[in-house]
Amino acid sequence: MxxxxxxxxxxxxxxxxxxxxxxxxxxxxxxxxxxxxxxxxxxxxxxxxxxxxxxxxxxxxxxxxxxxxxxxxxxxxxxxxxxxxxxxxxxxxxxxxxxxxxxxxxxxxxxxxxxxxxxxxLRPHKLLVFINPFGGKRKGRKIYHSVVAPLFELVGISSHVIVTERANQARDHLLKKDLTGFDGVVCVGGDGMFGEILHGLIGRTQQESGLCENDPAVTLQPCPLHIGIIPAGSTDCVCYATVGVIDPVTSALHIIIGDSQPLDVCSVHHASALVRYSVSLVGYGFYGDVLAESEKHRWMGPLRYDYSGAVVYLSNRSYKGIVQYLPADRPLSSPRDKTRCLSGCSVCSRSTERLFPHSPDSGTVYSAQYSQFSNVSEGQWVSVEGRFRCVSLTCMSSCCPKSPQGLSPSAHLADGTGDLILVWDTNPLGFLKFLYRHTSTQDQFDLPFVEVHRVKAVRFSLASGEEEDAYEELAGQGSVGMDEEDRGYVETVSRSSSQQQLAAIGTRRQMTKELKTPSPFLCGLCCSKSPPVSVWNCDGEILPFTEIVCRIHCQLVRLYARGIEDGTAAHNCSEGSDKCERRCILH
Ligand SMILES: Nc1ncnc2c1ncn2[C@@H]1O[C@H](COP(=O)(O)OP(=O)(O)OP(=O)(O)O)[C@@H](O)[C@H]1O
Ligand SMILES: CCCCCCCCCCCCC/C=C/[C@@H](O)[C@H](CO)NC(=O)CCCCC
Ligand SMILES: [Ca+2]
CATH class of the missing domain: 2.30.29.30 (Pleckstrin-homology domain (PH domain)/Phosphotyrosine-binding domain (PTB))
Structure with a gap:
């Protein structure tokens, strides 16, 4: 041939x-x-x-x-x-x-x-396109018709375009309507709009496979339709983290050539029911509070996050909680190995081979073995308890224009794991340093009050008595002033108390002492009282529950993307090596 x-x-x-x-x-x-x-x-x-x-x-x-x-x-x-x-x-x-x-x-x-x-x-012939006319700076319609549609027309892609008239219209369409003949679904909007497509497609696929989404132990069926993202939102984190730029032309071209990027998805559950799916951030504390604050200022557009970030930072909050996590099995990488998941990533390719052992090319034989979850014993969960500035779980780096390296710069798009970032309570200057490092190339994990774990599942619950405290607080009866003991860390390691873990506890105890003697400069900020509970930010949506269980599903969806292309990694194929599998960049 x-x-x-x-x-x-x-x-x-x-x-x-x-x-x-x-x-x-x-x-x-x-x-x-x-x-x-x-x-x-x-x-x-x-x-x-x-x-x-x-x-x-x-x-x-x-x-x-x-x-x-x-x-x-x-x-x-x-x-x-x-x-x-x-x-x-x-x-x-x-x-x-x-x-x-x-x-x-x-x-x-x-x-x-x-x-x-x-x-x-994998080039698409027929696409279903949803445009959110109100996302980001409200330019979705213009972006699609002036930039994307002429390119689709040039290559002969036929598209059925729906401009949404209400939130969740795209999700409901994907759950209920006939999708025969479509190769993929394109979303013109931001992360919220992407979330609708994600929920619609995952839900539809499980319905058709007769699988129950509520049980975190169930191995979900990967979605057959690809998702394309034309960025037109406020953060556009999913687009940025899978393409490397926020640019409608670049994204349209990835769709046209049928690029295929698998993506891990985290399912979030409460009391044996599915709450939501997430790909970029399940965050409690700071990120939850920023989102809740920003909802009051939607009229500001994308600027609402900067404003709310400043307000929440100045309110200097931390929250008690119990975090339990299942460390990733046989991890192929670590969150602190300083590597980045780029186009053609070998860690993700090896995960694909584990997931589809019989047919790595077509991906048709799915190995439930690899993603097995149901036979996890209680003793495998690692448990930590204390007071946190934020608890974040991300399935990918979650880089975005605000944070070009992301929440976890060495996380992988498609390795079946997530990174759990625990930021213990610290003084305001320390937390500012942590936040500021997200905007530079400095290591945000190289701080004594931060830890990061590569995980396959996470559980969060309120510390004992916290639920009642929360109720009292809401009823206006809570005690004023911070209890010194509350600021301390209590850690229970339910697996094995290795020396490393004990050393980590020691470091935190040391930090606790430091916390108890804030500098006069910081006093004005750090003496304000936090409410007892925060909210969860799940890819930009506030969750209605505090106690949740999260599980990472390896490569549950596929995007029309190829991961971030690093220009410096481009290599010249010499004559004769035209079968380059890295799709080398010559021009
Ligand atoms: N016609 C509509 N009217 C009102 N809301 C809509 C409509 N179509 C979609 N939505 C909702 O608007 C929310 C926000 O949209 P979108 O994600 O596109 O923009 P954004 O919030 O500005 O960007 P980002 O999510 O990247 O921060 C989504 O959660 C989506 O459910
Ligand atoms: C002193 C400088 C401080 C600067 C701090 C910058 C920290 C930036 C981290 C950005 C992490 C983005 C994670 C992605 C979250 C998205 O799923 C979600 C939906 O779009 N966006 C937000 O919730 C919006 C969340 C916005 C948080 C600020
Ligand atoms: Ca991952």
């Missing part, structure tokens, strides 16, 4: 003669007749050829075809030289070729189209 797809000939681009070569995985063209030696080659992986059209074609400002007999136009993914803040920006590349004869032109178009079909099996 592959030999049939090879082709080589002379072609013209403008007045310059080129040697064009199609070698299975790449389409290259090199200037000939050039005096000096460094002949320029442009090489495009066939998987990144977007469309091949007869004639000299332009699409902007509107489609124009000059059908010269011997001409053809190739549209492809071109990486922009101006980098996005984390990953690479993609743009529409276009080159018009002229062949010596019409027969040769027809051969080129036929071979290129066949090569694209062979090397991009």
């Amino acid at each position: 592959e030999t049939d797809l090879k082709l080589e000939s002379s072609v013209f681009v403008g007045n310059q003669r080129y040697r064009a070569v199609l070698t299975g995985w790449h389409f290259n063209w090199t200037e000939v007749d050039k005096k000096h030696r460094d002949k320029k080659t442009i090489s495009v992986p066939v998987a990144e050829v977007l469309a091949v059209e007869e004639g000299r074609v332009e699409i902007l400002p509107k489609k124009l075809v000059e059908d010269k007999d011997k001409d053809f136009t190739v549209f492809y993914v071109k990486r922009s030289s101006s980098r996005g803040s984390s990953g690479l920006l993609w743009r529409l590349g276009r080159t018009q070729f002229r062949c010596p004869s019409r027969v040769l032109r027809d051969q080129w178009t036929k071979h290129l189209r066949a090569a694209v079909k062979t090397h991009s099996p």
Whole structure:
């Protein structure tokens, strides 16, 4: 098959003669007749050829075809030289070729189209698109119609577009309506809108498989439809963490070429019932309080988070709780190994092999064995109790424009684990340092009051008596002033008390002493009283329960994305290595 797809000939681009070569995985063209030696080659992986059209074609400002007999136009993914803040920006590349004869032109178009079909099996033909007209800066409709729709039209994707009229319309549609014929679902909006698609698709898939979502021990069925995200929200964390940039053109091009990025999903349960799914943040304390505060200021748009962040920081709160976690089995990586999950990540690929041992390519045979959960014994849970600034669980790095490295910079998108970040109570300056480090490349875990664990499940409950305290507080009868004992840490390690764990307890006790003697500068801030309970922020939604159980499901959904492309990791494939599996970046 592959030999049939090879082709080589002379072609013209403008007045310059080129040697064009199609070698299975790449389409290259090199200037000939050039005096000096460094002949320029442009090489495009066939998987990144977007469309091949007869004639000299332009699409902007509107489609124009000059059908010269011997001409053809190739549209492809071109990486922009101006980098996005984390990953690479993609743009529409276009080159018009002229062949010596019409027969040769027809051969080129036929071979290129066949090569694209062979090397991009997941390209969508039909998409269901949901636009939230009120997300972020309310530009969803404009972004879709001016930027995305012309690209979908160019490549022949047919789309059914629904502009939502109410919250949860997209979720309900996906749960109930006929989805036959669709290859994927596109959401134009922010993380909240993505959450609707996530819940709709996961719910639908489990319904059709006869699985119960309420039980955290049940191995859920991965969703067959891909999800595309066109960013038009306030944080756009999921888009940023899976593509590396917030850019509608880049995202549309990932959708068009049928990129496929598996994603871990965390299910959150309360009292034997599913509450929500999450991919980026299940956070109690600071992040819950910021979200609750920000809801009062929705009118501010994306700025509401900055304002609310400052208000909540100044209110200097911490909360008591018991956190229990199941450490990840046979972890392939650690949250402090300083690596990053980038496009082609080997940790995630090895997780895919564990999850789909019989068919790593197609992913059709799902190994319940790997994600087994039901036979976990109570003794495997590690338990810690104390007072926290925040407790956060994230299935991925959760990087976003506010925090380019993310909540957990070395977390993986698709390894079946999450990172649990415990920020113990500390003085206001210490907590500010922790927060500030999210905006730089400094290690936010290298602080004595912070710990991070790679986990597969987490349980949170209120410390004994806390529920009554909360009630009293709400009834206005709570005692004023902080009990010194409350600030201390109580830790119970229900598994084994290894020396390392004892050392950690020692460090925290030391910190507790420091906490009891705040500097006069900080006194004004740190003596205010916290309410007894916070709320959970679950991907930007407030949860109605405090006591929850979370479980990470490995690769439950797939996005039209490929992870963050690191420009510095790009390598040049020498001639002959055109089967590069890293989809190398040459142009
Ligand atoms: N037509 C609509 N009217 C009101 N709310 C809607 C509508 N369509 C969707 N929603 C809801 O709006 C919420 C916020 O939308 P979205 O996530 O797109 O923007 P955002 O909140 O500004 O961004 P981010 O979630 O990235 O912070 C979502 O939770 C979604 O359920
Ligand atoms: C002194 C400088 C301090 C700066 C502190 C920056 C800390 C930034 C961490 C950002 C973490 C984002 C995690 C993602 C959460 C999303 O699922 C959610 C929905 O969009 N966003 C928020 O809840 C919005 C949450 C906003 C929190 C600030
Ligand atoms: Ca993960």
